[in-house]
Amino acid sequence: MKILKFTFAAALLIASTFVFAEAPAKARACASCHGAEGVSNNSLWPDLAGQKPGYLAIQLAAFRDGIRQNAVMDPFVKDLSDADIQTIATYYSQLPGKAAANGDAALVAKGENLSAYCKSCHGMKGKPAAPVWPNLAGQQSAYLAQQLTAFKSGERASPHMQTVVAPFGEKEFAALAAYYSQLAP
Numbered sequence: 207m208k209i210l211k212f213t214f215a216a217a218l219l220i221a222s223t224f225v226f227a228e229a230p231a232k233a234r235a236c237a238s239c240h241g242a243e244g245v246s247n248n249s250l251w252p253d254l255a256g257q258k259p260g261y262l263a264i265q266l267a268a269f270r271d272g273i274r275q276n277a278v279m280d281p282f283v284k285d286l287s288d289a290d291i292q293t294i295a296t297y298y299s300q301l302p303g304k305a306a307a308n309g310d311a312a313l314v315a316k317g318e319n320l321s322a323y324c325k326s327c328h329g330m331k332g333k334p335a336a337p338v339w340p341n342l343a344g345q346q347s348a349y350l351a352q353q354l355t356a357f358k359s360g361e362r363a364s365p366h367m368q369t370v371v372a373p374f375g376e377k378e379f380a381a382l383a384a385y386y387s388q389l390a391p
């Protein structure tokens with residue numbers, strides 16, 4: 207009996223270590239695009255799993271307040287309170303990320319060279335030290351390329367990023383996206 211009780215307690219302990227917190231109620235609608243575990247299955251839609259909590263919170267507030275605009279995202283964030291945003295950002299940041307990968311070795315190698323321009327802020331391997339700056343490691347490749355294009359055109363505003371992407375175009379963006387998408391998140 208004692209052994210049985212011990213086994214049961216140990217099983218519970220193991221289960222509680224591996225089961226992640228249940229999605230907050232207000233994050234249920236997000237799963238249809240960002241995946242049940244924050245890993246999206248459309249390369250134009252970003253993974254949220256493992257992203258920096260401060261960065262996620264800033265972006266959600268930016269969508270809600272109309273600073274960052276996207277017709278697909280906007281309806282899902284317009285009613286979120288600051289507290290909802292904190293809960294959702296914390297939840298996704300704690301889920302394990304997954305490398306999206308791209309597979310084109312030549313493009314990845316070119317992107318790795320170009321990443322010299324990015325390391326001072328996004329870290330040596332796509333993971334910045336600052337909690338309010340985004341991880342790029344493992345992010346969806348088409349999404350990364352699209353955001354770089356949006357910074358370049360000014361559609362997405364960021365004083366840091368707009369200066370960095372100014373000398374580059376579509377070819378460099380595709381290479382950078384290929385490189386970062388295959389790094390371990």
Ligand code: HEC
Nearest residue numbers: 232233235236238239251252262265266276278279282294
């Ligand atoms: C119908 C699909 C869809 C749904 C549902 C959706 N999103 Fe999104 N989300 C997108 C797309 C597309 C983008 C990329 C927008 C862009 O290009 O700027 C995005 C971007 C984001 C980003 C920015 C990520 C980054 O790396 O900058 C965050 C954070 C986010 N979504 C969170 C959420 C949350 C939280 C919910 C639920 C409350 C949600 N989304 C619901 C499609 C969706």
Ligand code: HEC
Nearest residue numbers: 323324326327328339340350353354363364366367370382
């Ligand atoms: C001076 C610091 C700095 C440098 C250098 C820099 N970035 Fe950024 N990057 C940022 C910041 C800050 C943000 C968040 C912008 C925001 O708040 O919208 C960002 C955002 C991004 C995003 C959007 C991520 C997402 O999830 O939506 C991508 C993609 C990106 N950077 C790629 C790059 C690449 C590629 C390079 C090198 C060519 C680079 N960055 C160089 C600071 C920098």
